[in-house]
Amino acid sequence: MMFFILATHLAMFAYSQEHDPVRLVASLSMAGAVAGFLPYNFSPATIFLGDAGSMLMGLFAAAMMLMFGERGILKWVLGAMMIFGLPILDTTLALIRRIRLGHPIFGGDRSHLYDQLVDRGLSVKQTVGISYGLSAFYGLVGLAIILMRTRYAVVLYVAVGVLTLYLCHRWGFLKPSSEGSPDEGKGPAQTNARAGAGGSTG
Secondary structure, three states: OHHHHHHHHHHHHHHHOOOOHHHHHHHHHHHHHHHOOHHHOOOOOOOOOHHHHHHHHHHHHHHHHHHHHOOOOHHHHHHHHHHOHHHHHHHHHHHHHHHHHOOOOOOOOOOOHHHHHHHOOOOHHHHHHHHHHHHHHHHHHHHHHHHOOHHHHHHHHHHHHHHHHHHHHHOOOOOOOOOOOOOOOOOHHHHHHHHHHHHHHO
């Protein structure tokens, strides 16, 4: 669902630009492909993207960001990055957390944003809903950025970035969760709940 939201925002981004059918068709095609997957991925999810599907989505996301930034217009680059704000944020927090703890940066853990939300008592559905909301928020901010004058776009981008990092620090998302190690010592029910949160947000 999150990638469907991202692809939809990219399509709106492309539509707002004149003579940009390539990016528009590419974004709508990917949104349509993901839409067929969604009914089976809502919590409780019955199928998951897996590594192959996730890497394909990541490749598409990276390609689209490069396509939107190829004209060298700063606010387009910032807007495209903001649309992908949630996955960029989660990856950034994971890197900071692992470096601070001396853990391998490419090693897995159970302290991603959705893991920490579940650890704090939220249900899987609540966690998924928050992820959807954040994806929509960053997407709308990204669209606002590309419609602004460049100087205002830069101010908005920096303001949202600083506020996001401040809130993540204040709310403790830079720390490992209480169960931050990989699935050692977890019962099947807890592991499945976490998998549902991660899979449904993919």
